[in-house]
Amino acid sequence: MNALTPLGMVSDFPSENQTNEIRLAGPAAASSQALHVSEDERTDYFVERDGMKFAGTHLLVDLWGAKNLDDPAHIDAALREAAIVAGATILHSHFHHFTPNGGVSGVVVLAESHISIHTWPERDFAAVDIFMCGSCDPRRSIPVLEQAFGPDRVDLNEQLRGRVY
Numbered sequence: 001m002n003a004l005t006p007l008g009m010v011s012d013f014p015s016e017n018q019t020n021e022i023r024l025a026g027p028a029a030a031s032s033q034a035l036h037v038s039e040d041e042r043t044d045y046f047v048e049r050d051g052m053k054f055a056g057t058h059l060l061v062d063l064w065g066a067k068n069l070d071d072p073a074h075i076d077a078a079l080r081e082a083a084i085v086a087g088a089t090i091l092h093s094h095f096h097h098f099t100p101n102g103g104v105s106g107v108v109v110l111a112e113s114h115i116s117i118h119t120w121p122e123r124d125f126a127a128v129d130i131f132m133c134g135s136c137d138p139r140r141s142i143p144v145l146e147q148a149f150g151p152d153r154v155d156l157n158e159q160l161r162g163r164v165y
């Protein structure tokens with residue numbers, strides 16, 4: 001992890017709702033504990049809603065007239081809060097601060113997928129990508145983003161990924 005620090009901002013603080021199963025999903029996946037999961041114990045995290053079954057909800061969120069787009073620490077905190085409010089489990093985050101314009105690109109990796117952001121402070125614009133599966137509700141992240149970045153306008157596009165027909 002220390003090798004990544006000079007490249008940008010790296011955060012190693014998992015959310016409090018991280019379970020032991022999630023911790024085992026990384027390098028420990030080969031441990032004996034991880035190998036003792038039977039077929040009956042595996043969970044299908046596909047979502048069933050309104051008669052459809054799909055992998056998860058993918059929101060593309062454009063924030064126009066936004067503020068605080070050049071501060072990696074602020075962006076990290078905002079995206080982490082957005083993940084927690086949506087019911088997601090944070091595994092890791094990484095942000096890179098570009099110069100000279102001050103834009104930030106980064107991702108919060110979730111057990112349920114991810115939240116990523118790319119900012120253009122010179123245009124007061126941010127593109128946010130929220131993909132979540134399971135019981136998470138990515139729409140609950142939107143008010144957190146609005147509070148953190150104070151956009152004049154929010155454009156939202158929703159896709160259901162991995163639809164089972």
